[in-house]
Amino acid sequence: MEERMKQPAGTSVLPKRGGSKAKVTPKPESNLIYQVDDKPGIILMTLLGFQNILTAFGGIVAVPLVISGMAGFGIADTSYMISAALLGSGVVSIIQSKGFGPKWFRVGAGLPTIMGTDFGFVGPANAVINTMGGGIAGYFGGTMMGAVLEIILSYFIKPLMKFFPPVVTGTVISLMGLTLMPVAFDWVAGGVGAANYGSPLNLAIATIVFLLIVVLNHYGSVKIGPAAVLIGIVAGYIMCIPLGLVDFNQVAQANWFAMPQLFKYGVNFDLKFAIPFISGYLVTVIETVGVMQTIGAVTETKLTDEDIANGVRADGVGSFIGPAMGSGPVATFSQNAGLIPLTRNASRSVAITAGVLLMAMSFLPKFATLVSIMPMAVLGGAGVLMFGNVAASGVKSLSRVNFDNRNLVIVAAGLGVGLGVAFRPEVVAGLPGILNGLFSSGISAGTIVTLVLNIILKETPTMEPQEV
Incomplete structure (x- = not known):
């Protein structure tokens, strides 16, 4: 931030995709404290990185918990799967946020992004592990082969981007926030399946955290404002301890240190195990395009088609190396995009720091359990x-x-179908084959409807007013 303030008046330095920098006229309406290339101090950067982890942690560990249950794993193997998921998320978050490789195989959009395992692959995983008898080795092999498909599809993103005008991208970005709101309110209530779901105590805790974040975000200094979410969550966590809502027995039982192992449970590269994951990867491509556009919008960065393709390619690469570590496919998380406008922090260095912290947590099960x-x-x-x-x-x-x-x-249809599927997924659960996968997510369903209508509905020429 200090470096930005030293630029000559009337100009600022913003990232130009490809590594060079270009002078552009600053946006007077910008509300960001830290822009993409800014590097907060090491202490603040670490706190902001941990803030990203807190908001994504539940999503990162939820899928390995489910997959472990499908595979019949005990406590030790389940703990390993969670550690592997943290490691995979950390590695791929760094790749996506930093960007690596030559132009012809650039991996990562270079924008602050947190990556994690995706629930879209849970259904196919159950089919492979149990119905098809592939076990956990078949799950890893099938997802790795499916990841190759996503890498190939990333090279076709550029010609597809002409079908994503503002009317489509705006609808998709709105859908991402709206379809996630039921998840947020399940959290507010205490979590799906909780014995005290919807209790007044849970609602009171969520309300206090909500109000604390609002006040700190609006009235806090440039040091406090970006960390408002972290401060609110930590304060809420501490408040819950004397209320008896935090069980530290699990922390005591967790190991202090654990080392990852490549292909700990084996891998089975049988093509039949990849087929169930095809629809999941098609949905991932659609959703990642939307997430990249969302992150571009909230970081005030003008993305090229190549940038978005690089982001999709990072998903594919991450979904290939993740299973090798004992994790599942690693996809772009949309949740953390909401942190950027809320905390006014768009620094990619913070996301990279979060990736490093995730990797460190994967070696420290006791600390991961504490979170x-x-x-x-x-x-x-x-x-x-x-x-x-x-x-x-x-x-x-x-x-x-x-x-x-x-x-x-177009907007009405996209929002209507997307929200409808998100709120009542059972309506489309009976769709056959690949349609079931494509319409299993409110985001992908709404995106598909918006894209199709944008193509088939011709624009009406604007009528010039005639002189009287």
């Missing part, structure tokens, strides 16, 4: 604001769209 036992209501208070910010970013994008009849229909 995992955080009451869900605490995270819910932050989640409502984060996901709401994503939706608001989409509304901001749509505000630049000319809402004629055509565009109004």
Whole structure:
């Protein structure tokens, strides 16, 4: 930030995709404290990185918990799967946020991004592990082969981007925030399946965290504001301890140190195990394009088609190396995009720091457990604001769209179908084959409808007013 303040008046240095920098006119309406290339001090950068981990942790560990249950794993193997997921998420978050490789095989968009395992692969995983008898080795082999498909598809992103005008991207960004809101309110209530789901105590905890973040974000200094979510979550966590909502027995039972092992459970590269994951990877491509556009919007970075393709390629590469570590496919998380406008921090260095911290936590199961036992209501208070910010970013994008009849229909249809599928997924659960996969997510369903209508509905020429 200090470096930005030294630039000549009237110009600023923003990242130009490809590593060089270009002078551009600064946006007076920018609300960011730390832009993409800014590097906060090491202490603040570490705190902000940990803030990203807290908001993503539940999503990162949830899938390996489910997969471990499908595979019939005990406590030791389940703990290893969680550590492997943290390691995979950390490595791929660094790759996505930094960007590596030559132009023809650039991996990573170079924007602050947190990566993690995706629930979209849980259904196919159950089919491979149990129904098809592939076990955990078949799951790893199938996801690795499917990841190759995503890497190949990344080279076809550029010609597809012409079908993503603002009316489509704005709708998709809004959907991302809106479809995540039920998740946030499940957290507010205490988490799905919790015995005290929806209790007044959980609602009170979430409300206190929510209000604390709002106040710190709005009135806090340039040091306090970006860390508002972290401060709110830590305060809520501490508040829950005397209330008896935190069980430290799990921390005591966890190991202090654990080493990752490549292919600990083996791998089976049988093509039949890859087929169930095809629809999951097609959905991932669609959703990652939307997430990249969302992150571009909230970081005030103009992305090229190549940048978005690089982001999709990072998903594919991550989904290939993740299973080798004992994790599942690693995809771009949309949750953390909401942190950027809320905390006014778009620094890629913070996301890279979060990746390093995730890797460190993978070697320290006791510390990872300390985070995992955080009451869900605490995270819910932050989640409502984060996901709401994503939706608001989409509304901001749509505000630049000319809402004629055509565009109004496109937005209405995309939001209607996307929210409908998100709120009532059982309606489309009976769709056959690949359609079931493509419409299993509210984001992908709404995106597909918006894309198709944008193609088939011709634009109406604007009529010039005639002189009287």
